[in-house]
Amino acid sequence: MLGGVKTILNILWLVLCGxxxxxxxxVAGIVMCILIITIPxxxxxxxxxxxxxWPFGRTLVPKPDAGxxxxxxxxxxxxxAGLWMAIAHIVTGVLLCVTIIGIPLxxxxxxxxxxxxxxxxxxxxxxxxxRAFYRS
Numbered sequence: 001m002l003g004g005v006k007t008i009l010n011i012l013w014l015v016l017c018g019x020x021x022x023x024x025x026x027v028a029g030i031v032m033c034i035l036i037i038t039i040p041x042x043x044x045x046x047x048x049x050x051x052x053x054w055p056f057g058r059t060l061v062p063k064p065d066a067g068x069x070x071x072x073x074x075x076x077x078x079x080x081a082g083l084w085m086a087i088a089h090i091v092t093g094v095l096l097c098v099t100i101i102g103i104p105l106x107x108x109x110x111x112x113x114x115x116x117x118x119x120x121x122x123x124x125x126x127x128x129x130x131r132a133f134y135r136s
Contacts, residue, residue, distance in 0.1 A: 006057040013105050017092040018053050021112075024088055025049035028081040041077055044119050048085075051115070051124050055108055060115050060122045061131045070121025082117045089113035 010018075029045030032038040051058060063070075074082075093109030096102035115122070125131050 003057075009056040009104060009108075010054045012101075013055065013108065014053060016096065016102070016105060017109065018055070021085075021088060021092065022049040022052045024085060025052060028085065032081070038080070040073065040120075041080060044077065045081065047124065048116065048119055052112060055112060057127055058124055059127055059132050060119070061125050061129075063121050063123055066121030073120040074118040077120060078117055082119070085116035086113040089116055 025045045025048045029042040029049065032042035032045055051060075089109050089112045093106040093113065095106075096109060097106035123131070
């Protein structure tokens with residue numbers, strides 16, 4: 001039963017804003033892959049694009065081996081693309097919350113805005129995964 005609800009929410013999400021937000025991440029990823037030094041940011045952007053297409057039933061969890069490199073990378077990511085993607089998530093989240101049926105989608109959008117700010121040092125896992133209980 002719960003899997004069906006996740007599927008319906010994911011389909012609504014994809015139609016209303018998921019496709020366009022994922023397209024933004026893909027464009028950011030392509031731009032990041034132009035320079036060799038920013039390729040890790042491009043890969044993170046592509047991962048976030050896939051997560052943004054179908055977010056319900058999945059979550060971000062911290063990697064246990066993430067260290068100072070992830071922190072520095074997140075600062076650079078924030079300056080290069082994270083701020084703009086977070087703003088896009090917040091704007092679409094507010095627009096989704098205008099309707100009653102869009103409120104759960106808007107809440108998910110606000111959670112994705114937090115993920116857009118600092119995605120490095122995190123893994124995307126299913127909510128059934130035991131690591132999902134230890135997310136921060």
